[in-house]
Amino acid sequence: MDASESRSARKSRTRQALLDETLDLVAERSFASLSLREVAKAAGIVPTAFYRHFASMDDLGVTLVEDAMRVLRRMLRDGRRDLAARAAVPTAANSLAIVVRQVRTNEAQFRFLVREQHGGVSEIRRAIDTELRLFVKELAIDLSRIPEMVRWKADDLELAAELIVTVMLQAVADLLDSRGPEDDAELIARTERKLVMVILGMNSWRTEP
Amino acid sequence: MDASESRSARKSRTRQALLDETLDLVAERSFASLSLREVAKAAGIVPTAFYRHFASMDDLGVTLVEDAMRVLRRMLRDGRRDLAARAAVPTAANSLAIVVRQVRTNEAQFRFLVREQHGGVSEIRRAIDTELRLFVKELAIDLSRIPEMVRWKADDLELAAELIVTVMLQAVADLLDSRGPEDDAELIARTERKLVMVILGMNSWRTEP
DNA sequence: CATTTGAGTGAACAGGTGTGCACTCACAGT
DNA sequence: ACTGTGAGTGCACACCTGTTCACTCAAATG
Numbered sequence: 165m166d167a168s169e170s171r172s173a174r175k176s177r178t179r180q181a182l183l184d185e186t187l188d189l190v191a192e193r194s195f196a197s198l199s200l201r202e203v204a205k206a207a208g209i210v211p212t213a214f215y216r217h218f219a220s221m222d223d224l225g226v227t228l229v230e231d232a233m234r235v236l237r238r239m240l241r242d243g244r245r246d247l248a249a250r251a252a253v254p255t256a257a258n259s260l261a262i263v264v265r266q267v268r269t270n271e272a273q274f275r276f277l278v279r280e281q282h283g284g285v286s287e288i289r290r291a292i293d294t295e296l297r298l299f300v301k302e303l304a305i306d307l308s309r310i311p312e313m314v315r316w317k318a319d320d321l322e323l324a325a326e327l328i329v330t331v332m333l334q335a336v337a338d339l340l341d342s343r344g345p346e347d348d349a350e351l352i353a354r355t356e357r358k359l360v361m362v363i364l365g366m367n368s369w370r371t372e373p
Numbered sequence: 374m375d376a377s378e379s380r381s382a383r384k385s386r387t388r389q390a391l392l393d394e395t396l397d398l399v400a401e402r403s404f405a406s407l408s409l410r411e412v413a414k415a416a417g418i419v420p421t422a423f424y425r426h427f428a429s430m431d432d433l434g435v436t437l438v439e440d441a442m443r444v445l446r447r448m449l450r451d452g453r454r455d456l457a458a459r460a461a462v463p464t465a466a467n468s469l470a471i472v473v474r475q476v477r478t479n480e481a482q483f484r485f486l487v488r489e490q491h492g493g494v495s496e497i498r499r500a501i502d503t504e505l506r507l508f509v510k511e512l513a514i515d516l517s518r519i520p521e522m523v524r525w526k527a528d529d530l531e532l533a534a535e536l537i538v539t540v541m542l543q544a545v546a547d548l549l550d551s552r553g554p555e556d557d558a559e560l561i562a563r564t565e566r567k568l569v570m571v572i573l574g575m576n577s578w579r580t581e582p
Numbered sequence: 583c584a585t586t587t588g589a590g591t592g593a594a595c596a597g598g599t600g601t602g603c604a605c606t607c608a609c610a611g612t
Numbered sequence: 613a614c615t616g617t618g619a620g621t622g623c624a625c626a627c628c629t630g631t632t633c634a635c636t637c638a639a640a641t642g
Binding site: 380383384387418419421422425426 | 587588589590591592
């Protein structure tokens with residue numbers, strides 16, 4: 165074996181291998197259908213060595229959620245750079261573009277999130293749900309900075325944010341099983357139009373009981 | 374054994390038992406994690422007898438999708454009785470009420486649909502996707518009958534239908550892991566407001582390239 | 583009444599599963 | 613240089629998996 169690596173470096177390397185290989189496997193089947201032996205073999209270690217890194221498959225799953233959510237949050241931070249934007253529509257289109265790019269460079273992670281959002285293990289589901297709610301709240305704050313909706317009530321802002329996140333999430337899911345780039349292009353165009361529709365609705369929204 | 378049943382009646386009864394027990398099991402875990410032996414035992418038959426009814430678990434899964442979708446379509450047909458409705462908003466609220474009622478009386482089926490829409494087996498995913506697309510098309514036709522949007526282009530109608538279905542689906546998913554009726558009430562209220570937002574957007578939608 | 587049909591049985595198979603245990607042996611700390 | 617640590621090994625266990633095969637035996641068909 166290669167002795168040019170420190171012990172702890174080697175450890176975190178196989179740990180990462182376990183996570184990566186699991187993501188790869190989850191691309192085609194659900195997390196719940198994976199076996200410990202399977203991911204261990206994929207990572208190039210013997211089944212029992214798995215326990216040196218995770219207490220169980222569920223434990224590994226939760227770690228996977230946390231990692232994926234870190235990506236999601238970084239994405240949101242990137243999107244917030246366009247905070248100075250004036251009009252809502254171009255901002256939305258821009259945000260969608262960012263989402264698309266992030267999905268494409270982190271396919272496995274997003275696929276995992278979409279897969280496990282409603283499926284399988286309840287602990288994982290709860291973790292995703294919590295993070296998503298946080299995501300909505302942050303988007304609501306961003307929306308409040310857009311001149312057109314600066315006087316909206318907080319509750320209405322959150323509602324709009326939920327709506328937008330729902331549309332975006334649907335787009336992510338669709339993106340993940342699109343075949344070919346012309347499929348992508350149409351999907352993006354449709355999503356943009358949907359967002360415009362939503363924004364139009366937001367514009368003519370008059371706060372009434 | 375009870376001889377008061379015809380042979381084919383008994384057969385379809387155990388077939389239904391297989392489907393029902395599978396739905397019960399799927400309430401807590403994903404379909405992919407179920408084993409043939411497990412559902413066979415739950416249905417009270419020996420594993421090999423399973424094959425008298427389904428060629429495989431995937432086959433059973435697809436049947437489950439079809440059944441659940443029949444429920445969904447019946448729901449749509451019920452909703453279509455209000456086709457004579459004039460304004461879009463009350464119609465939407467009414468439709469939502471119907472959806473809520475259907476979800477409550479067919480929890481297991483809807484839970485299955487939500488779970489497997491993005492999860493697990495690709496054949497099942499495809500089946501759900503196909504049926505959902507059909508659902509959107511029918512809703513688009515319904516929308517075209519609303520006076521306010523009678524002159525819309527088909528493509529725009531479908532877009533609006535997609536948007537509405539997405540919002541409704543999200544509501545179904547939320548409804549399925551809500552705890553308590555006051556949770557439900559708030560959720561329904563929020564969804565209604567979201568639908569109003571979407572409809573407002575549809576109203577001020579001017580068909581431009 | 584005699585015969586065919588077919589839902590359900592039970593044993594057997596080859597293989598996969600999680601986990602316990604005793605082990606190696608290269609590295610890290612003294 | 614001596615020793616302890618700990619990532620990774622290999623074997624073993626008891627159990628669960630899908631599928632095969634030859635079978636029963638009551639209902640349906642003639």
